[in-house]
Amino acid sequence: MRTNFDFAPYRRSTVGFDRLFDLLETSARADTDSYPPFDIEQQGEDQYRITLAVAGFRPDEIEIVAQNNQLTVKGSRADDGDAGRYLHRGIATRAFERRFQLADFVVVQEASFDSGLLRIALKREIPEAMKPRKIEIGTTATAANDRLEAPREDREAA
Template sequence: MTKLSMGSHPYLLGFEQLERLLERSAKTGNEGYPPFNIEQTSENSYRITLAVAGFAEDNLAITLEDRQLVIRGRQGEDGDGRIFLHRGIAARQFQRSFVLAEGVEVGEAVMENGLLHVDLSRAEPERVIQQISIKRG
Protein backbone atom coordinates (compact mmCIF):
# COMPACT_ATOMS: atom_id res chain seq x y z
CA MET A 1 0.00 0.00 0.00
CA THR A 2 1.44 3.37 -0.96
CA LYS A 3 1.13 6.39 1.26
CA LEU A 4 -0.62 9.29 -0.41
CA SER A 5 0.55 12.73 0.50
CA MET A 6 -1.91 15.58 0.54
CA GLY A 7 -0.40 17.07 -2.61
CA SER A 8 -0.79 13.83 -4.54
CA HIS A 9 -4.36 13.01 -3.50
CA PRO A 10 -6.47 12.94 -6.67
CA TYR A 11 -9.28 15.14 -5.27
CA LEU A 12 -7.04 17.83 -3.77
CA LEU A 13 -5.72 19.88 -6.66
CA GLY A 14 -3.29 22.73 -6.13
CA PHE A 15 -2.56 22.00 -2.46
CA GLU A 16 1.16 21.31 -2.94
CA GLN A 17 2.04 24.62 -1.29
CA LEU A 18 -0.05 23.73 1.77
CA GLU A 19 1.90 20.49 2.12
CA ARG A 20 5.17 22.45 1.93
CA LEU A 21 3.88 24.83 4.62
CA LEU A 22 3.09 21.89 6.89
CA GLU A 23 6.56 20.45 6.36
CA ARG A 24 8.15 23.85 7.05
CA SER A 25 6.16 24.32 10.26
CA ALA A 26 7.32 20.91 11.50
CA LYS A 27 10.95 22.00 10.99
CA THR A 28 10.78 25.38 12.73
CA GLY A 29 12.93 24.23 15.62
CA ASN A 30 10.51 25.45 18.27
CA GLU A 31 11.62 23.94 21.51
CA GLY A 32 9.55 24.49 24.62
CA TYR A 33 10.69 28.02 25.33
CA PRO A 34 9.01 30.36 25.77
CA PRO A 35 5.66 28.80 26.59
CA PHE A 36 2.72 30.20 24.62
CA ASN A 37 -1.05 30.09 24.23
CA ILE A 38 -3.14 30.41 21.10
CA GLU A 39 -6.73 31.44 21.64
CA GLN A 40 -9.60 32.16 19.31
CA THR A 41 -10.95 35.54 20.36
CA SER A 42 -13.84 35.63 17.87
CA GLU A 43 -14.98 33.70 14.82
CA ASN A 44 -12.29 35.37 12.66
CA SER A 45 -9.61 36.47 15.11
CA TYR A 46 -6.91 34.85 17.20
CA ARG A 47 -4.37 35.85 19.84
CA ILE A 48 -0.95 34.34 20.38
CA THR A 49 0.41 34.98 23.88
CA LEU A 50 4.04 34.27 24.78
CA ALA A 51 5.43 34.32 28.32
CA VAL A 52 8.43 36.63 27.90
CA ALA A 53 9.24 37.63 31.48
CA GLY A 54 12.54 39.48 31.66
CA PHE A 55 12.38 40.72 28.06
CA ALA A 56 11.85 44.37 27.23
CA GLU A 57 10.12 45.49 24.06
CA ASP A 58 13.46 46.32 22.43
CA ASN A 59 14.67 42.74 23.14
CA LEU A 60 11.89 41.35 20.94
CA ALA A 61 11.39 41.32 17.16
CA ILE A 62 8.26 40.27 15.31
CA THR A 63 8.49 39.70 11.56
CA LEU A 64 6.29 38.24 8.87
CA GLU A 65 8.35 36.20 6.41
CA ASP A 66 6.45 34.57 3.54
CA ARG A 67 3.28 33.86 5.57
CA GLN A 68 5.33 32.76 8.57
CA LEU A 69 5.07 34.82 11.75
CA VAL A 70 8.46 34.78 13.48
CA ILE A 71 8.92 36.08 17.04
CA ARG A 72 12.51 36.40 18.26
CA GLY A 73 13.84 37.37 21.64
CA ARG A 74 17.41 38.22 22.60
CA GLN A 75 18.56 39.49 25.97
CA GLY A 76 21.92 41.10 26.55
CA GLU A 77 24.27 39.54 29.05
CA ASP A 78 24.59 41.27 32.39
CA GLY A 79 28.05 42.74 32.29
CA ASP A 80 27.70 45.12 35.20
CA GLY A 81 29.88 43.11 37.61
CA ARG A 82 27.07 41.50 39.58
CA ILE A 83 27.96 38.29 41.41
CA PHE A 84 25.21 35.66 41.42
CA LEU A 85 25.09 33.07 44.19
CA HIS A 86 22.40 31.29 42.18
CA ARG A 87 21.34 32.08 38.64
CA GLY A 88 18.03 30.45 37.80
CA ILE A 89 16.86 33.14 35.40
CA ALA A 90 19.05 32.73 32.37
CA ALA A 91 19.37 35.34 29.64
CA ARG A 92 18.60 33.19 26.64
CA GLN A 93 17.41 33.84 23.15
CA PHE A 94 14.47 32.22 21.42
CA GLN A 95 12.65 32.02 18.12
CA ARG A 96 9.02 30.95 17.73
CA SER A 97 7.48 30.50 14.29
CA PHE A 98 3.83 30.21 13.31
CA VAL A 99 2.69 29.47 9.75
CA LEU A 100 -0.30 31.64 8.84
CA ALA A 101 -3.03 30.65 6.42
CA GLU A 102 -3.73 32.81 3.41
CA GLY A 103 -5.88 35.74 4.45
CA VAL A 104 -4.67 35.82 8.06
CA GLU A 105 -3.21 39.21 8.89
CA VAL A 106 -1.10 40.27 11.86
CA GLY A 107 -2.63 43.06 13.92
CA GLU A 108 -1.04 44.74 16.90
CA ALA A 109 1.42 43.36 19.44
CA VAL A 110 1.15 44.39 23.09
CA MET A 111 3.40 43.71 26.10
CA GLU A 112 1.51 43.34 29.38
CA ASN A 113 2.78 41.93 32.69
CA GLY A 114 5.54 39.83 31.10
CA LEU A 115 3.25 38.53 28.36
CA LEU A 116 3.53 39.38 24.68
CA HIS A 117 0.15 39.36 22.91
CA VAL A 118 0.03 39.23 19.10
CA ASP A 119 -3.41 39.63 17.55
CA LEU A 120 -4.31 38.01 14.24
CA SER A 121 -7.42 38.39 12.10
CA ARG A 122 -8.78 36.51 9.14
CA ALA A 123 -10.79 38.29 6.49
CA GLU A 124 -13.99 36.55 5.53
CA PRO A 125 -13.46 35.31 1.96
CA GLU A 126 -15.95 36.33 -0.70
CA ARG A 127 -18.11 33.54 -2.00
CA VAL A 128 -17.64 33.35 -5.75
CA ILE A 129 -19.83 31.23 -7.97
CA GLN A 130 -18.67 31.00 -11.54
CA GLN A 131 -20.64 29.41 -14.34
CA ILE A 132 -18.44 27.51 -16.80
CA SER A 133 -19.81 27.23 -20.33
CA ILE A 134 -19.45 23.99 -22.23
CA LYS A 135 -18.38 24.19 -25.86
CA ARG A 136 -18.92 21.61 -28.53
CA GLY A 137 -15.77 19.95 -29.75
Template sequence: MATSLSLAPLFRQSVGFDRFNDLFESSLRSEAPNTYPPHNIEKHGDDQYRIVVAAAGLAQEDLDIQVERGVLTVSGGKRENEKEVTYLHQGIAQRAFRLSFRLADHIEIQGASLTNGLLSIDLLRVIPEEAKPKRITIGGGSKPDLRQVSLQ
Protein backbone atom coordinates in the same frame (compact mmCIF):
# COMPACT_ATOMS: atom_id res chain seq x y z
CA MET B 1 -1.64 -0.10 28.20
CA ALA B 2 -3.53 2.56 26.29
CA THR B 3 -1.63 5.14 24.30
CA SER B 4 -3.06 8.44 23.25
CA LEU B 5 -2.10 10.66 20.35
CA SER B 6 -1.94 14.38 21.08
CA LEU B 7 -2.76 16.69 18.18
CA ALA B 8 -1.57 19.78 20.08
CA PRO B 9 1.72 20.03 18.12
CA LEU B 10 -0.31 20.29 14.93
CA PHE B 11 -1.85 23.55 16.05
CA ARG B 12 1.34 25.25 17.27
CA GLN B 13 2.95 26.18 13.97
CA SER B 14 0.10 27.68 11.93
CA VAL B 15 -2.23 30.55 12.63
CA GLY B 16 -5.47 31.13 10.76
CA PHE B 17 -5.53 27.77 9.01
CA ASP B 18 -8.69 25.80 9.41
CA ARG B 19 -7.48 23.06 7.09
CA PHE B 20 -6.28 19.95 8.86
CA ASN B 21 -4.13 18.87 5.91
CA ASP B 22 -1.78 21.87 6.17
CA LEU B 23 -1.38 21.37 9.90
CA PHE B 24 -0.70 17.67 9.46
CA GLU B 25 1.99 18.30 6.85
CA SER B 26 3.74 20.84 9.09
CA SER B 27 3.86 18.29 11.92
CA LEU B 28 5.56 15.72 9.67
CA ARG B 29 8.56 17.96 8.98
CA SER B 30 11.81 16.69 10.42
CA GLU B 31 12.22 19.68 12.73
CA ALA B 32 10.49 19.41 16.08
CA PRO B 33 8.17 22.25 17.01
CA ASN B 34 9.87 24.86 19.16
CA THR B 35 8.55 24.94 22.70
CA TYR B 36 10.76 27.69 24.17
CA PRO B 37 9.62 30.14 25.26
CA PRO B 38 6.17 28.87 26.28
CA HIS B 39 3.48 30.37 24.09
CA ASN B 40 -0.24 30.15 23.36
CA ILE B 41 -2.14 30.55 20.13
CA GLU B 42 -5.66 31.74 20.88
CA LYS B 43 -8.73 32.15 18.71
CA HIS B 44 -11.07 35.00 19.66
CA GLY B 45 -14.09 34.88 17.36
CA ASP B 46 -14.20 33.73 13.77
CA ASP B 47 -11.48 36.01 12.39
CA GLN B 48 -9.42 37.12 15.40
CA TYR B 49 -6.34 35.40 16.74
CA ARG B 50 -3.71 36.17 19.38
CA ILE B 51 -0.27 34.75 19.97
CA VAL B 52 0.91 35.14 23.57
CA VAL B 53 4.60 34.52 24.31
CA ALA B 54 6.00 34.25 27.85
CA ALA B 55 8.80 36.82 27.74
CA ALA B 56 9.75 36.97 31.41
CA GLY B 57 12.60 39.36 32.11
CA LEU B 58 12.67 40.80 28.58
CA ALA B 59 12.06 44.44 27.68
CA GLN B 60 10.60 45.75 24.42
CA GLU B 61 14.08 46.45 23.04
CA ASP B 62 15.02 42.80 23.65
CA LEU B 63 12.26 41.55 21.32
CA ASP B 64 11.88 41.64 17.53
CA ILE B 65 8.75 40.83 15.49
CA GLN B 66 8.88 40.50 11.70
CA VAL B 67 6.58 39.28 8.95
CA GLU B 68 8.07 38.14 5.68
CA ARG B 69 6.42 36.05 2.95
CA GLY B 70 3.59 34.88 5.19
CA VAL B 71 5.84 33.87 8.09
CA LEU B 72 5.64 35.69 11.43
CA THR B 73 8.94 35.51 13.32
CA VAL B 74 9.30 36.47 16.97
CA SER B 75 12.84 36.54 18.32
CA GLY B 76 14.45 37.79 21.46
CA GLY B 77 17.25 37.47 23.88
CA LYS B 78 18.44 39.06 27.05
CA ARG B 79 21.16 41.64 26.58
CA GLU B 80 24.28 41.24 28.63
CA ASN B 81 24.09 42.73 32.11
CA GLU B 82 26.72 45.24 33.08
CA LYS B 83 26.81 43.80 36.61
CA GLU B 84 28.22 40.43 37.48
CA VAL B 85 25.54 38.29 39.10
CA THR B 86 26.09 35.02 40.86
CA TYR B 87 22.92 32.95 40.80
CA LEU B 88 22.24 30.64 43.70
CA HIS B 89 19.30 29.32 41.65
CA GLN B 90 18.36 30.44 38.15
CA GLY B 91 14.84 29.32 37.28
CA ILE B 92 14.06 32.05 34.76
CA ALA B 93 15.62 31.13 31.43
CA GLN B 94 17.31 34.03 29.67
CA ARG B 95 18.47 32.41 26.48
CA ALA B 96 17.90 33.69 22.98
CA PHE B 97 14.91 32.33 21.08
CA ARG B 98 13.25 32.41 17.69
CA LEU B 99 9.65 31.35 17.05
CA SER B 100 8.19 31.15 13.55
CA PHE B 101 4.52 30.89 12.64
CA ARG B 102 3.24 30.34 9.11
CA LEU B 103 0.26 32.62 8.56
CA ALA B 104 -2.73 31.74 6.41
CA ASP B 105 -3.79 33.96 3.52
CA HIS B 106 -5.38 37.27 4.48
CA ILE B 107 -4.04 37.26 8.07
CA GLU B 108 -2.86 40.73 9.11
CA ILE B 109 -0.94 41.80 12.21
CA GLN B 110 -3.05 44.28 14.16
CA GLY B 111 -0.50 45.12 16.86
CA ALA B 112 1.67 43.85 19.67
CA SER B 113 2.04 44.68 23.35
CA LEU B 114 4.26 43.61 26.23
CA THR B 115 2.43 43.52 29.56
CA ASN B 116 3.47 41.75 32.77
CA GLY B 117 6.07 39.63 30.96
CA LEU B 118 3.63 38.46 28.25
CA LEU B 119 4.11 39.50 24.63
CA SER B 120 0.71 39.56 22.88
CA ILE B 121 0.46 39.75 19.10
CA ASP B 122 -3.04 40.37 17.73
CA LEU B 123 -3.94 38.99 14.31
CA LEU B 124 -7.01 39.51 12.16
CA ARG B 125 -8.23 37.63 9.09
CA VAL B 126 -9.36 40.21 6.54
CA ILE B 127 -10.93 38.52 3.54
CA PRO B 128 -11.26 40.75 0.45
CA GLU B 129 -14.72 41.07 -1.11
CA GLU B 130 -13.77 39.08 -4.22
CA ALA B 131 -12.67 36.12 -2.07
CA LYS B 132 -15.81 36.02 0.09
CA PRO B 133 -18.51 33.45 -0.69
CA LYS B 134 -21.41 34.80 -2.71
CA ARG B 135 -25.00 33.65 -2.48
CA ILE B 136 -26.70 33.09 -5.83
CA THR B 137 -30.41 33.75 -5.85
CA ILE B 138 -32.64 31.41 -7.75
CA GLY B 139 -35.17 33.05 -10.02
CA GLY B 140 -38.68 31.77 -9.64
CA GLY B 141 -41.83 31.31 -11.65
CA SER B 142 -40.87 31.68 -15.29
CA LYS B 143 -39.09 29.15 -17.43
CA PRO B 144 -36.05 30.26 -19.38
CA ASP B 145 -36.66 31.16 -23.02
CA LEU B 146 -35.36 28.19 -25.01
CA ARG B 147 -35.12 28.40 -28.76
CA GLN B 148 -34.57 25.51 -31.08
CA VAL B 149 -31.58 25.88 -33.35
CA SER B 150 -31.84 24.19 -36.72
CA LEU B 151 -28.74 22.89 -38.44
CA GLN B 152 -28.80 23.43 -42.20
Protein backbone atom coordinates in the same frame (compact mmCIF):
# COMPACT_ATOMS: atom_id res chain seq x y z
CA MET C 1 9.57 4.28 16.39
CA ARG C 2 9.18 6.13 13.12
CA THR C 3 7.26 9.41 13.37
CA ASN C 4 7.83 10.70 9.84
CA PHE C 5 4.97 10.41 7.40
CA ASP C 6 5.59 9.99 3.70
CA PHE C 7 3.42 12.37 1.65
CA ALA C 8 4.75 11.20 -1.74
CA PRO C 9 1.66 9.14 -2.68
CA TYR C 10 -0.59 12.11 -1.91
CA ARG C 11 1.60 14.51 -3.86
CA ARG C 12 1.23 12.32 -6.94
CA SER C 13 -2.58 12.20 -6.74
CA THR C 14 -3.36 15.84 -5.90
CA VAL C 15 -2.97 19.11 -7.74
CA GLY C 16 -2.35 22.47 -6.11
CA PHE C 17 -1.68 21.23 -2.57
CA ASP C 18 2.12 21.54 -2.64
CA ARG C 19 2.14 24.35 -0.09
CA LEU C 20 0.00 22.32 2.32
CA PHE C 21 2.32 19.32 2.14
CA ASP C 22 5.36 21.57 2.55
CA LEU C 23 3.83 23.03 5.72
CA LEU C 24 3.08 19.58 7.10
CA GLU C 25 6.59 18.35 6.41
CA THR C 26 8.14 21.49 7.90
CA SER C 27 6.09 21.23 11.07
CA ALA C 28 7.07 17.56 11.42
CA ARG C 29 10.76 18.52 11.23
CA ALA C 30 10.44 21.56 13.50
CA ASP C 31 12.41 21.75 16.69
CA THR C 32 10.65 20.68 19.83
CA ASP C 33 12.13 23.64 21.72
CA SER C 34 9.49 24.89 24.09
CA TYR C 35 11.06 28.26 24.88
CA PRO C 36 9.43 30.66 25.24
CA PRO C 37 6.13 29.08 26.21
CA PHE C 38 3.09 30.41 24.37
CA ASP C 39 -0.69 30.19 24.11
CA ILE C 40 -2.85 30.53 21.02
CA GLU C 41 -6.46 31.46 21.64
CA GLN C 42 -9.42 32.13 19.42
CA GLN C 43 -11.22 35.28 20.50
CA GLY C 44 -13.91 35.32 17.84
CA GLU C 45 -14.79 33.70 14.56
CA ASP C 46 -11.96 35.53 12.74
CA GLN C 47 -9.85 36.84 15.64
CA TYR C 48 -6.95 35.14 17.39
CA ARG C 49 -4.30 36.02 19.95
CA ILE C 50 -0.85 34.59 20.54
CA THR C 51 0.58 35.16 24.02
CA LEU C 52 4.27 34.49 24.69
CA ALA C 53 5.81 34.43 28.16
CA VAL C 54 8.98 36.48 27.71
CA ALA C 55 9.98 37.21 31.30
CA GLY C 56 13.25 39.10 31.55
CA PHE C 57 12.92 40.80 28.16
CA ARG C 58 12.05 44.42 27.47
CA PRO C 59 9.87 45.40 24.49
CA ASP C 60 12.89 46.91 22.69
CA GLU C 61 14.67 43.52 22.87
CA ILE C 62 11.90 41.75 20.95
CA GLU C 63 11.32 41.86 17.20
CA ILE C 64 8.10 40.77 15.48
CA VAL C 65 8.07 40.22 11.69
CA ALA C 66 5.11 39.06 9.60
CA GLN C 67 5.97 37.97 6.07
CA ASN C 68 4.58 35.42 3.57
CA ASN C 69 2.08 33.75 5.93
CA GLN C 70 4.71 33.42 8.63
CA LEU C 71 5.02 35.29 11.90
CA THR C 72 8.48 35.36 13.48
CA VAL C 73 9.13 36.55 17.02
CA LYS C 74 12.79 37.01 18.00
CA GLY C 75 14.21 38.03 21.33
CA SER C 76 17.79 38.77 22.30
CA ARG C 77 19.23 40.42 25.37
CA ALA C 78 22.44 42.27 25.70
CA ASP C 79 24.89 40.28 27.82
CA ASP C 80 24.81 41.68 31.33
CA GLY C 81 27.90 41.64 33.49
CA ASP C 82 26.02 40.33 36.55
CA ALA C 83 26.60 36.66 35.72
CA GLY C 84 29.14 36.27 38.55
CA ARG C 85 26.69 37.35 41.27
CA TYR C 86 24.05 34.66 40.69
CA LEU C 87 24.11 31.42 42.67
CA HIS C 88 21.18 30.09 40.64
CA ARG C 89 19.67 31.47 37.48
CA GLY C 90 16.26 29.91 36.78
CA ILE C 91 14.70 32.67 34.68
CA ALA C 92 15.64 31.90 31.12
CA THR C 93 16.84 34.97 29.26
CA ARG C 94 18.52 33.22 26.35
CA ALA C 95 17.91 34.42 22.83
CA PHE C 96 14.95 32.83 21.07
CA GLU C 97 13.22 32.68 17.73
CA ARG C 98 9.67 31.37 17.51
CA ARG C 99 7.89 30.92 14.16
CA PHE C 100 4.15 30.62 13.55
CA GLN C 101 2.59 29.64 10.23
CA LEU C 102 -0.38 31.86 9.48
CA ALA C 103 -3.32 30.88 7.31
CA ASP C 104 -4.10 32.84 4.17
CA PHE C 105 -5.51 36.33 4.81
CA VAL C 106 -4.48 36.38 8.49
CA VAL C 107 -2.87 39.71 9.38
CA VAL C 108 -1.25 41.03 12.54
CA GLN C 109 -3.37 43.79 14.03
CA GLU C 110 -1.26 44.83 17.01
CA ALA C 111 1.21 43.69 19.63
CA SER C 112 1.31 44.65 23.29
CA PHE C 113 3.66 43.92 26.17
CA ASP C 114 2.56 43.77 29.80
CA SER C 115 3.92 42.01 32.89
CA GLY C 116 6.33 39.81 30.91
CA LEU C 117 3.66 38.69 28.43
CA LEU C 118 3.83 39.57 24.76
CA ARG C 119 0.37 39.54 23.17
CA ILE C 120 -0.05 39.55 19.38
CA ALA C 121 -3.56 40.10 18.00
CA LEU C 122 -4.37 38.47 14.66
CA LYS C 123 -7.38 38.79 12.40
CA ARG C 124 -8.46 36.95 9.29
CA GLU C 125 -9.47 39.52 6.67
CA ILE C 126 -10.82 37.87 3.55
CA PRO C 127 -10.81 40.24 0.55
CA GLU C 128 -14.22 41.05 -0.91
CA ALA C 129 -13.28 39.34 -4.19
CA MET C 130 -12.57 36.08 -2.32
CA LYS C 131 -15.81 36.02 -0.30
CA PRO C 132 -18.57 33.76 -1.53
CA ARG C 133 -21.33 35.52 -3.43
CA LYS C 134 -24.73 34.30 -4.42
CA ILE C 135 -25.39 33.93 -8.13
CA GLU C 136 -28.97 34.39 -9.27
CA ILE C 137 -30.24 31.68 -11.57
CA GLY C 138 -32.42 32.77 -14.47
CA THR C 139 -34.86 30.47 -16.20
CA THR C 140 -35.01 29.91 -19.94
CA ALA C 141 -38.63 31.14 -20.00
CA THR C 142 -37.61 34.45 -18.40
CA ALA C 143 -34.75 34.89 -20.84
CA ALA C 144 -37.02 34.09 -23.80
CA ASN C 145 -39.66 36.59 -22.62
CA ASP C 146 -37.02 39.28 -22.27
CA ARG C 147 -35.93 38.71 -25.87
CA LEU C 148 -39.52 38.75 -27.17
CA GLU C 149 -40.54 41.88 -25.25
CA ALA C 150 -37.66 44.01 -26.48
CA PRO C 151 -38.82 44.18 -30.10
CA ARG C 152 -42.38 45.13 -29.02
CA GLU C 153 -41.09 48.15 -27.13
CA ASP C 154 -39.11 49.16 -30.17
CA ARG C 155 -42.26 48.93 -32.31
CA GLU C 156 -44.32 51.05 -29.90
CA ALA C 157 -41.65 53.74 -29.80
CA ALA C 158 -41.71 54.03 -33.57
